[in-house]
Every structure is written in C-alpha cells, then in structure tokens.
Amino acid sequence: MSMPQATVSQSVVPSRAIQLVCPCCDLLMQVGSNHDHSKHELICPRCKHQVQAAGNMGFTKQACIAFSALLMLIYANTNPLLTFDFAGAYNTASILRGTLLLLEQGFYFVGGSVILTSFVAPFCFLTLIIINSLCLLTKRRPFWLATSIHFQQHLALWSMLEVYLLGFIISLVKLLDLAQVNVGVGIWCFAASFLLSSYLVHKISGELYWSTYAKR
Amino acid sequence: MQSARSQGLAQCQHCHWVQAISKTNCERCHLTIEVRIKHSEQRCWAFLLTAFVFMFPANLLPITILSSIGAPQPETIISGVFSLIDSDMEIIAVIVFVASIVVPAIKIIGLALILISLQLRLHLNNSQRIFIYRFVDVIGKWSMIDLFVLSIMVAVFQYNDLVGVVAGFGATAFTAVVLLTIAAAKSFDTRLIWDKCLD
C-alpha cells in the first residue's frame, strides 16, 4: 500500500484527501474529501476501531438533550428511589443519602467512588456538554474551552449509570424478599437520564467539537 | 499499512488532529501531545500487581456487616453469593458472582496476558490481543455493582432499629481492585500492540 509523502498542512482545512490516524492502532489512513461522515461511520481497516461515528448532532440539540438528562439526574438523586415498610419502620432510600451514609461510616474511599461514578461524573459530563456547546454556538472561546472539551470527552468513562441501574434491580429483588417495596419516581428519572446520556455518548462527534473550536 | 509514527506523524490524543511528530503542543487544540502513553507497560503492570494484591482482602474480608437482633453478621462477597443461593435467588447470585469475582479476575488475567505476550512475543496475533483488551475494557465498570448495592442497602436500613447495614473493610479493598483494574486498562497504550508486533 503506497502512501503519498505526508505533508503537514498548516491550515486547519486540509486540501483534498484527508489524513486520519486510528487512535487505537496508529494506522495512517487517507479519506477522500467526498466522504460524508454524517452518513457513514469510519472503521479502521486494521483494528476495526470506530474512528468516526456516523452522524453529526448539532450543538443546540446536544445542549437540549443534556439539559433534560441533567434535570432527570438531579431529580433522581434528591428523591427516594424506593420506599418500603419493614419491621414496623418506614424506610426510604435515595442515591445521595446512601453514599453520604457510607462517608459518615468512615468509608471515604468507597463512598467517594460511588458518588463519583453515580453522580459527579454524569453530572459534570452533562454540564460540560451544555457549557461547551453553548460556547461553540455563540462563538465564544474562553481560554479554558479546550481543557473543558477534553474533560467532557474523558468523563464519559467514569459515568456508570447503567451499572447503578443493574445494582438497583438487584437490591430491589433482595428487598422484595423481605417486604412490600414501592418504587419511587426517582428511579424512572434515573433510567431516563441514563438513556439520554448514553444516547449523547454514542452520538456526539468529537470531531465536530474540535473543528468548530479551531474555526476562528 | 503504515503507522503514523513511522511516517513522522503524530496524532493529538485529545482532538485527533494529525501533525508532525516534533510538535509538543497540538496545532488545533493547543493541548500537550503524547505520542504514546509514557511508560505504559510499567504503569499497567504496577496497577495490575497492586490490584492483584488487593484481590485477597477484597475477597477474604467482609464487605458488609449486617447487624440484626443477634450478633453482627459479617458477609464476604462469596458468602453473600451463597446466602443469595440459599434464598432461591440464583440469577442474582450469578450476576453478583460474575461481576464481583469473575470480572476482576478476567481483567487482571487478560491484561497480564496481553503484556506478557507482547514482552515475550508469544504466539498471539494482534486481533486476538485487541479483542482481549476491548473485552476487558467493556466489562470493566460492571464490577461496581456490588458497591452500588451496598450503598442502596445502607440507605434503605438507615432508620431501622432492628436491622443495620454497615460497610466492612473488604469494601474498601474491593473498590481499590475495581479502580486499579480500570486504571490499568486505561494506562495500557493499545498502539504498542502494533508497534511491537507487525503481523
């Protein structure tokens, strides 16, 4: 396979064929300028990594979805996930309460990890999507914007809403064995927040962020 | 098939912009470029070995302590799985067993296998290596389940006089295993697979 001598273009818009590199295996690829990446995804021929996802969700749409997901997440964290009667006492559980109790018991590391993966990471991820896409929409470029886009991309890894949902189902089954459990509205909001944010994770194109960022 | 590095090019790990390897800051996003993750193999080994050491307290010490009317009952991961089987919740028992014991073990073994096969150049081809890596990467976060269940249980019984749930030191060790294995997977640079063995 012959590869034309690489010329590093100083301008942000490359001339004809676009040079791409697979982040997973470092393969150098040439993509024709007629490649429409809103319709076709780009898969690395060597390692089968998805180099670019298909689709280009606009910033307005992203910000709106992130805002709804954020509201759902806040509601889910402050309202009871479930209530039930057991041994004469009324019991209720909310996400934040559970992790704060772990911290109170002196388990800072455990409680900290739980609060990071079930609340802080998804919360910051969604907030950063809103801030960054609004900045790019209004063509504002504060000095921290690059760092903030960088954090947005890396925080998705630490958001574990789907794992929390499965943990909730397991707890529910365990508790159903003991008493009558009433599922609260909180968990439905939590599930909605999970669906919206995983839609965002799969549809957001990092390339769109950086190419818009680079336009002066 | 040529790697970008052999052509004197480097990709920014943040914005994926391709540029000359001599650049220290990206032309497009101005963040620092790392052509390869520094000391990737050593860091990965360090995280893996620490995670392996923490596997012992995580599995031997109680992760929850149930205090009911009688004496406090410490429960390790495996005894929790058995008590789930006793109360006829086999499916839940299987999920907890896989997520808390099988997944961390697979992560450590899988990453160690990739590292050893790269360092000793064993007969594994690159698509098998990257398959193991992606599998380890995908299953990684699911071992957090037991900790989430713990945090829900602690909250549920907070106002109950008869039953109380308190975390045990095993939970701390278990959290360490989960986070260390995720860190190990993230510090491994997958591009090393193709740098070392071109098959």
Ligand SMILES: [Zn+2]
């Ligand atoms: Zn690749």
Ligand SMILES: [Zn+2]
């Ligand atoms: Zn980055």
Ligand SMILES: [Zn+2]
């Ligand atoms: Zn960059």
